Amino acid sequence: MRLSFVKKSFHSLHARAFCHTTEDRERVLKAMTSVLGHVDTETLRTEGHFGNPMEILQASVEDRALITDFFRRLSPQHRESIANSLATRIDEGCNLFIRVDKQAAYLGEVKMAAAGDVISVRVKVNAFPARREVAQVIVKEFLEELRTSSDAV
Numbered sequence: 001m002r003l004s005f006v007k008k009s010f011h012s013l014h015a016r017a018f019c020h021t022t023e024d025r026e027r028v029l030k031a032m033t034s035v036l037g038h039v040d041t042e043t044l045r046t047e048g049h050f051g052n053p054m055e056i057l058q059a060s061v062e063d064r065a066l067i068t069d070f071f072r073r074l075s076p077q078h079r080e081s082i083a084n085s086l087a088t089r090i091d092e093g094c095n096l097f098i099r100v101d102k103q104a105a106y107l108g109e110v111k112m113a114a115a116g117d118v119i120s121v122r123v124k125v126n127a128f129p130a131r132r133e134v135a136q137v138i139v140k141e142f143l144e145e146l147r148t149s150s151d152a153v
Helices: 025-036 064-073 076-084 102-106 132-152
Strands: 010-020 042-047 053-061 095-101 118-125
Touching (some): 010 025, 025 064, 025 102, 025 118, 053 064
Antiparallel strands (some): 010 053, 095 118
């Protein structure tokens, strides 16, 4: 079942994960794939706070079907948690922020993380007028439509 609401809900999704020298880059890429599906990933090489080399793996998606798939991969409980915390998850630029557990993603499970080793996800909401409150309503309605379409299956 296709969601009619997603057409106007989101502009893009950007995901970013740190890959420390102690981590296997291929495993971090596998975690990113669990979250986003198979998309092109860019690697930035940088240094940590103490001068240690590290990489930042990032990917951007504008395909609305892939963005919807990201939300579908989250459990209904995680989607409900997002819906209930939109006031703290959406900024003035109409960006929705979600932190995904990187270790769980490596194992194929997309779940939210409170802290620790995460894949940071930023979803740009198409809000007009571009106000935080409008973005909150759009995301809440999208998540509700996703819930009811999942219930119907």
